[in-house]
């Protein structure tokens with residue numbers, strides 16, 4: 001059975017999509033068949049993996065999900081493409097308890113050969129993120145090592161707590177990922193220390209540095225692991241992958 005992990009934070013630009021793509025790519029390299037499910041109408045995860053967005057979102061188009069899965073240039077790494085259709089985003093988010101559990105059932109039964117499924121969420125606490133939390137086993141929360149990081153964190157954690165209480169009793173906070181870390185900046189170190197102080201081992205040890213190779217790689221349709229395997233950013237994501245595997 002696949003492990004379903006939602007990558008969520010209501011703030012934009014914190015590294016959700018980047019973390020979804022690179023964790024998925026790293027796990028695929030480690031022999032895990034991995035699927036990125038793009039539920040953000042911006043479709044950044046889809047295009048960042050070199051795949052065209054779909055006209056209709058595969059989760060609401062009424063066809064078996066398996067038929068809509070697209071292979072990437074990397075072995076074992078697949079995408080369920082997002083769609084720019086806002087009508088489909090509405091349909092996808094018109095979610096209730098039944099729909100969320102059916103999404104999880106659909107993902108698990110139709111995709112039995114998949115080991116990991118990452119749901120790349122949009123930057124909001126709205127219905128799409130709620131639906132993704134309701135369908136997941138775990139949520140990973142990327143946060144930027146910057147001043148308002150902690151403030152935003154409490155809101156997404158509260159949403160996860162609500163989801164666990166209401167419609168997904170098994171949901172766990174699988175980990176907090178510190179992104180865009182800059183060791184030269186006092187603030188970056190302070191934020192990292194503060195987050196670890198509150199959330200202890202929920203925070204992954206690996207610090208994802210700010211690295212231009214990470215931001216360049218999506219325009220080539222590649223993970224940073226393939227685009228610039230020796231870059232600091234690639235090493236950091238590889239370490240993060242090891243931690244995820246250690247938690248299996």
Ligand SMILES: Nc1ncnc2c1ncn2[C@@H]1O[C@H](COP(=O)(O)OP(=O)(O)O)[C@@H](O)[C@H]1O
Pocket residue numbers: 011012013014015016017018019044123179180181208209210211212214215216218233
């Ligand atoms: N560690 C990093 N170093 C440099 N640029 C990054 C890093 N992580 C993300 N980026 C860039 O920052 C922008 C926002 O990241 P993204 O993953 O799209 O955030 P989100 O999905 O949370 O909105 C993108 O242009 C991305 O390429």
Ligand SMILES: [Mg+2]
Pocket residue numbers: 016017018040044121122
């Ligand atoms: Mg994104």
